[in-house]
Amino acid sequence: MITGVLIDWGGVLTTSLSVSIGKWIAADRIDDAHYRAVMRELIDQAYGGDQESVVHALERGELDGAAFERDLAARLRTVDGVSPEAEGLLERMFAGFERVDAMYDMLHDVKRNGIKTCLLSNSWSNVYPRDGWDEIFDAIVISGEVGMRKPEPRIFEHALGRVGLPGEACVFIDDIEANIVAARGLGMAGIHHRDADSTITELESLLQLPLRRA
Known part of the structure; x- marks a missing residue:
């Protein structure tokens, strides 16, 4: 019972997360294909691998949001070929929820x-x-x-x-x-x-x- x-x-x-992310990608002019490749690697590490990653540390609260935003912004690029603004990145990503x-x-x-x-x-x-x-x-x-x-x-x-x-x-x-x-x-x-x-x-x-x- x-x-x-x-x-x-x-x-x-x-x-869904994909809907929220889609809105952010459009608003921040993120290179969609590159974003998906970066996140696929991070999520595979977080949920399918044995090694620790920045996602593990972020989700446990061992890494603060600002530090993760800087890390993620450095991995991503916009359609103009530059890194997106790091400050407030996570808030913008989830704003569409x-x-x-x-x-x-x-x-x-x-x-x-x-x-x-x-x-x-x-x-x-x-x-x-x-x-x-x-x-x-x-x-x-x-x-x-x-x-x-x-x-x-x-x-x-x-x-x-x-x-x-x-x-x-x-x-x-x-x-x-x-x-x-x-x-x-x-x-x-x-x-x-x-x-x-x-x-x-x-x-x-x-x-x-x-x-x-x-």
């Missing part, structure tokens, strides 16, 4: 049915819009605040401890497959988020609860 829901923020409770109301409504209904909820998010030194979070979350675990990151098992164990539940009693929702695999390794059910409709459908099936609003 599932009595706990752990859920990611960016790309799950918000519109928009709240997905259907997901927030779903969490309200989940919590109203007595199921524990926990936000479990890897941060990139970003500011989270926390208005109303007390109403939908029993616990909030953000990587840069706790010095751990997904897919490290210890951050999942920390989150489970915050809601006082074993892995077998929880479902974890995320848009990154490596994080889902890690959660399943601790006994949790996993939902790989692609869009609100499919995620809510899967969660309704797991919880045996109606979670849609007219």
